[in-house]
Amino acid sequence: MPTVMSKRLDGKTILITGASSGIGRSTAFEFARTSPQNLKLILTARRIDSLNQIAAEIVQEVGAGVRVLPVQLDVSNAQEVREFVSKLPAEFKEIDVLVNNAGLVKGVAKAPEIAEDDVEIMFKTNVTGLINMTQAILPSMLARNNGEGSGDIINIGSIAGREPYPGGSIYCATKAAVRSFTESLRKELIAKRIRVIGIDPGQVETEFSVVRFNGDKSKADAVYAGCEPLTPDDIAETIVFAAGRRENVIVADTLLFPNHQASATIMHRKL
Incomplete structure (x- = not known):
């Protein structure tokens, strides 16, 4: 029998x-498993081959x-984002849930050694990309229900947006910006x-650290030693749970830690 969340x-x-x-890949699977009878998923990233493989596995x-x-999409490219909605097939244009998950971190440099390119790509992806995606999707959400609106915007932040740490100043700044944008938007749409909805994970093992260390797997593995x-499944379950609440319930702010993290x-x- 379908669950209440599946029906919603x-x-x-x-x-x-x-x-x-x-997290993005796991979220796609979690939505599909939760509501397998009638659901439409739009999966975006720069790696279209990976997306095609995920789509086939889900079906x-x-x-x-x-x-x-x-859909191949680089959220750091403002022009691509501006053209995104108009290129969607008609049956996919009315988006009910936007999960702003795309994000990255580059390096652990401290000022003044932080590379300009690293600063630019982190802000363009984590902040500007998220804002541009929201602005691209929000008008259609606002137009529903005779102007009362309908839909969910779920922004994936980080503990780094709440608590800055040495060697992460730019990444922390981007996630603090996401947190501020999320809270401001919630108030604007009251x-x-x-x-x-804002969801802030703590330590999650993904490609995150591999990207941070420019592909150095040994350095990435040391982060989790x-x-x-x-x-990623832990975060995906939380995202789908938030989207599956009764319409009048907002899981506004969530912080997730593994048991060993404070x-x-x-x-x-453990040694």
């Missing part, structure tokens, strides 16, 4: 950015009740039926 998600169109791996697992549209970090920098590591 039935027929919705979900857009996930950064869906080719990690193979849950069946044709979930329709998946893979008279509308649009939910604005002696720890049992959260998995802050951005305080973690118990």
Whole structure:
């Protein structure tokens, strides 16, 4: 029998950015498994081959009740984002849930050694990209229900946006910006039926650290040594839970830690 959450998600169109791996990929599967009878997923990322593979795996697992549209999109490219909605097939244009997941971190440099290119790509992806995607999707959400609006905007932040740490100043600044934008948007939309949801993970093992260390897997592995970090599935379950609440319920602000973590920098590591 369908669950209550499955019924609430039935027929919705979900857009996930950064869906080719990690949290985005897990979120796509979690939505599909939760509401497999009638759901539309738009999966975006720069790696279209990975998206096509994920789309095929989802359909193979849950069946044709979930329709998946893979779209190559670099959220750091403002022009691509501006053209995104107009290029969607008609049946995918009315997006009910936007999951702003795309994000990255580059390096652990401290001022004044931080590379200009690293600063630019982190802000363009984590902040400007998220804002541009929101602005691209929000007008259609606002136009529903005779102007009362409808839809969910779920922004994936980080503990780094709450607690800055040495060697992460730019990444922390971008995630603090996401947190401020999320809270401001929620207040701006207070008279509308649009939910604005912020989810801040702590330590999660994804490609995040591999990207941070420019592909150096040994350095990335050291980040998680002696720890049992959260998995992308843990975050995906929280995202889908938030989207599956009754319309009048907003899971406004969520912070997720693994059991060994108490802050951005305080973690118990087993020797």
